[in-house]
């Protein structure tokens with residue numbers, strides 16, 4: 001793993017020691033928005049009008065942040081409108097690559113490049129920062145629109161309505177304040193919380209993240225005993241943002257990231273809820289546990305030096321769920 005500094009690649013991991021052993025995720029910097037008419041969005045510059053065939057997503061099936069965007073492309077019926085390439089699950093000293101020797105890794109069919117860093121450099125030749133998935137690419141202007149998943153899913157949710165998007169609105173205006181509050185809590189303690197456990201390099205940093213994670217999971221478990229979804233009766237982006245972490249929890253985070261106070265399987269509401277979301281039409285085919293497990297267990301040698309990928313656990317996300325009772 002590594003990062004670009006003034007356009008030059010350095011093979012370098014996370015500097016947790018600079019933050020008292022804590023993992024601090026760096027903010028993403030490429031933050032333009034696709035909008036219905038091409039006007040500028042809340043950040044960045046304008047000129048990215050929603051058009052079928054114009055945009056491309058570079059994703060990893062392993063990455064929870066990228067998974068959100070794969071889910072939204074699917075839910076909004078945008079698969080014919082926005083093309084997609086998948087990186088190889090192993091992220092080694094060159095970062096994410098377009099190697100194709102893993103089932104489902106597509107290579108780069110748009111720019112024909114070797115690795116994701118080359119895509120960043122094609123857009124910004126002196127780019128400084130981590131080379132992360134997802135990346136939303138504009139084939140017309142040959143540049144990156146955004147590398148921030150929370151914003152890409154909002155673009156997919158609403159900018160393409162006149163360009164053939166279908167499906168529900170997952171960020172409905174009346175629920176926005178509640179969705180934002182849930183997102184903030186879930187991001188800090190759960191989505192990013194599992195990374196803060198797994199990448200902590202000091203005991204106290206790990207324990208702090210661990211406590212916040214399970215306090216938050218316990219609270220969400222209670223909430224899901226009262227409501228079918230996080231924001232009430234309506235399935236919203238807040239649910240999809242939580243889902244991608246819940247799905248990876250028992251197969252990866254319990255063992256690899258030491259998030260092992262309880263499994264999701266031990267929480268009745270959270271496990272039924274995970275199955276309900278998994279069973280929404282189209283979602284199961286966005287889930288690639290082979291990419292997920294291979295990525296995490298092989299790409300962090302300081303956590304798992306042998307790179308051995310565990311065989312278990314056995315989980316059946318297609319088993320019946322009880323959420324219709326709410």
Ligand SMILES: N[C@@H](CCC(=O)N[C@@H](CS)C(=O)NCC(=O)O)C(=O)O
Pocket residue numbers: 001002027028062063064065066130131132133134147148149150
């Ligand atoms: N804030 C970003 C985070 C994306 C992110 O951190 N992706 C990870 C994969 S799960 C990555 O590509 N990491 C590479 C690195 O940190 O070097 C988003 O939500 O889009």
